[in-house]
């Protein structure tokens with residue numbers, strides 16, 4: 001059988017560029033154990049350039065070839081893995097390029113990615129699917145009228161989360177407990193996105209479920225948990241810095257059977273109805289009053305050595321190498 005050329009794309013233009021590099025190293029390590037494939041690990045720079053490991057610039061043609069600028073080498077790509085968190089992977093942009101170039105690829109398609117990435121769009125989906133989610137409103141500008149809406153919402157709940165609609169990694173995400181910081185945070189969030197979501201701030205546990213396709217079936221794991229220190233949220237620093245005090249549990253403790261099964265059912269419903277493919281990490285809140293809310297769907301969750309998604313998959317009894325192999329060689 002001819003060797004398959006696999007394009008492993010990492011980096012990208014988002015604030016998660018560096019994390020995606022770390023994720024790609026982990027995926028690369030796993031790909032090494034798969035016979036019959038040759039991996040081309042290519043970094044997508046912040047200004048959309050493609051750079052090979054030896055520093056040579058290259059680009060992807062609309063005929064599905066990776067073309068190296070200096071040597072003129074052309075490689076027909078058989079499969080692509082968009083190991084990109086945020087733009088242009090989770091936003092659905094790179095999937096359009098793959099489709100136009102007729103390259104089969106790993107993960108959700110363009111539309112599903114877009115629907116999940118935009119926090120306003122995904123709320124509309126959750127509501128339509130009758131999936132419980134945190135009470136919220138969204139603003140389309142920071143004019144006086146919209147700021148007044150924000151103030152009214154704040155006064156109703158006393159504490160809110162303000163989130164740029166098209167962002168991840170807690171960038172453009174602010175926890176506001178004092179009304180005097182409200183306006184500033186809304187304006188800040190608009191620096192990142194065209195829409196801003198305002199949510200009731202919850203006192204809640206943060207639970208995550210991995211959903212993926214294995215042996216042709218959709219697998220839903222039990223929830224894992226992220227525990228952040230008291231009075232902090234799962235901010236960019238808590239997620240990625242060495243000084244993070246957050247703790248993760250591959251399987252959350254002290255949940256009732258009903259809570260577990262409710263979350264698993266909702267995760268599967270979202271995966272199926274929103275037409276997700278191959279993988280997703282679906283994040284929940286469990287409030288102190290026992291309400292379960294779907295927070296967000298990540299279509300390319302962290303894939304580092306210590307990330308929840310690969311760990312939950314292995315904990316479920318599956319092999320991550322085998323999982324990648326199934327999709328690449330299908």
Ligand SMILES: Nc1ncnc2c1ncn2[C@@H]1O[C@H](COP(=O)(O)OP(=O)(O)O)[C@@H](O)[C@H]1O
Pocket residue numbers: 134161163167168169170171173199200201202203204206233234235283295296
């Ligand atoms: N409504 C909320 N109540 C309490 N904490 C929240 C709320 N929304 C977000 N958070 C905190 O902020 C973090 C980031 O928010 P999230 O919506 O997951 O955005 P991102 O896409 O950046 O991960 C969450 O993991 C959680 O710690």
Ligand SMILES: [Mg+2]
Pocket residue numbers: 169283296
């Ligand atoms: Mg999140």
